[in-house]
Amino acid sequence: MAYDDPAPNAKSELPYNTAAEAAILGAILFDNNAYHRVSELLISTDFYNPAHAEIYEVIAKFVPNGKMADGVTLHDDFAKRGKLEAIGGAAYLAELLDHAAFGPEIVDYAHIVRDLAIRRELIDIGSVMVTHAAHPEEDMPGSQQIEAAEKKLGALAMRGSARGGFKTFGQAVTESIESATAAFQRDGKIAGISTGLLDLDGKLGGLHNSDLLILAGRPSMGKTSLATNIAYNVAAAYKAAQNEQGQRVLEDGGIVGFYSLEMSCEQLATRILAERSGIQSHRIRQGDLERHEYDKLRDAAAELESLPLYIDDTGGISISQLSARARRQKRSHGLDLIIIDYLQLITGSGAKSAQGRVQEVSEITMGLKALAKELNVPVIALSQLSRQVEQRDDKRPQLSDLRESGSIEQDADAVLFVFRESYYLERQEPDDAGEKFAEWQERMERLRNIAEVIVSKQRHGPIGKVELHFDPNVTKFSDLERRYNADDY
Known part of the structure; x- marks a missing residue:
């Protein structure tokens, strides 16, 4: 032959x-x-x-x-x-x-x-x-x-694409030095994508490629609001260039893919509009606006139209469908950050589902971590907490409060909890106007717009607490030292 x-x-x-x-x-x-x-x-x-x-x-x-x-x-x-x-x-x-x-x-x-x-x-x-x-x-x-x-x-x-495989230790060291050099030369000294929140960046070092971050909290703590704030900040800061090979090189911010499994695309957009315009979201939905507020809203909408922020609000999506759509987004438009709201609304394969919810969640978290590594982007997945938080005097979340916590805690590179003590304190207002009420009022005033982001696990850095300013009227998080800056609203 x-x-x-x-x-x-x-x-x-x-x-x-x-x-x-x-x-x-x-x-x-x-x-x-x-x-x-x-x-x-x-x-x-x-x-x-x-x-x-x-x-x-x-x-x-x-x-x-x-x-x-x-x-x-x-x-x-x-x-x-x-x-x-x-x-x-x-x-x-x-x-x-x-x-x-x-x-x-x-x-x-x-x-x-x-x-x-x-x-x-x-x-x-x-x-x-x-x-x-x-x-x-x-x-x-x-x-x-x-x-x-x-x-x-x-x-x-x-x-x-080029196959993976072993790298020499010299190659690994070179990549580590390049990352450190980029962080040294960048404002804020962070190696990853900035969240737009300086204190949070200081604790996390930014959002790192291939990392799976779990952002958890009880209902009304503001985890979706924090996720949308980060999504906007990253998309608004997006800046890229082309290298000699014609490939896109990320300089700042990033292209964001937001999977909103709970809220509709319109509801999510309304939240971001409220944050940028300073107009309460319920007033936007009802059309309860003055003329100058409508003009402000229109200007904010014009600013947001060009953002590299893509929203998929398909409900009941499976982990395989989510991964396939993320790959398609990466190929067609680019993708630098994935946010999922929220993890418990993703479904697994039929085989894992039949073995129980714990096995199904394990498949989902493993799939999200694999997706982060495959696409080389950070993935932020929001998660619900179990009700046992409400049974404790100190209602600050712990790792054990994560629903199906074993696989979530194991697969995550970082676990963050959103906690607002004022939410619980507000519901403990004393009936009388005596000394207890004065103490409650003083404490309430001190905690009213304070939110904590508790970093309970982090593979690449320290754990600890970051305090942020939270405006419940427009569901906006910001750094505490900048909370009275008019430019933020």
Whole structure:
């Protein structure tokens, strides 16, 4: 069989380059060290010619195990398995040496072979999509077909990118120094994306790529408000440039994907409008506005229209659907931060759901952590707390208060609790106007607009408490030292 013959019964319209395949195999048979130059790029199924795929598969078994892979050893292996004639016999193994590449071009050939393999896989995925759409399988609606196709395309996109693997410690140290240098040169001395809240940045060092952060609290504590504040701050600060390769390089802020599983897109937008305009959200919804307030609202809306903030308010979304949509967003528009409101509204796979809620949540948190690493972005997932908080005198949340806390606490890189003592104190107002009322009033005045963000777990830094100013009228968090700055409202 000649090296440039297509496989029997192959579709001639499929793209391939068997000459490049032969050059790679010949180079490896001549010098097994050449295998290590292409092994990160190629797998056996990347070869279009079945004989080439068989030969590379044997090479991939021999070389990493310290066994010589040449014409003699391959001849012996194929002969023992009765496959020598199928690959063209001893003559073809010798012929491959005549077409060997002997320079750096072997890596170029490997890129060509991989690219053509990806193109063939795209054709195959498209064909399967057409077939399933025209003749749908039983119990497989169109939405599931889309999800299956997106999963295949996502896997192919990862296959098309450079593979991961071991890095030398020197490479790891270089990346660490680059991160420290960026933090040193940046205002605020943070390595990650700024939340827009200086005190919180000081505690967290910003939002770090590949981290899963859990933001939890009891109802009415303001966790959704804090999440929307961070989303706005990050999107408003977005600034990027292009490097010499034409790739987007993030300089400040980021593109935000907000999955609002509880509130509608319109409700979320109203909250952000209220925060930016200083007009209470319930008055915006009711249209209870003066003329100057309407003008202020219109100006705020015009400012927000161009924000790189994308909202998905689909309810009951599964972890696989959420991941697929995040990958699509990353490919189509870019994505630097994911926020999910909230974790308990995500569903798992049917198999895990049947094993119980704890197993389902474990699958979800593992999936979110894997997504953060895959897309190399921080993921903030909001979470509810169990009612046991309400049974204690000190109602500050603890890690054990997280619902299904085992997997959440384990998979999270940081766990933050939002707590407003004034919320509980307000409901303890004494009936009489005596000494107790005066003490209550004094304490209430001191705590009225104070919110605590309690960092109970952090892999990369200290735990502790950050106090923020909270304006309940417009659900806005800000740094305490800037709470009376008119520019903030």
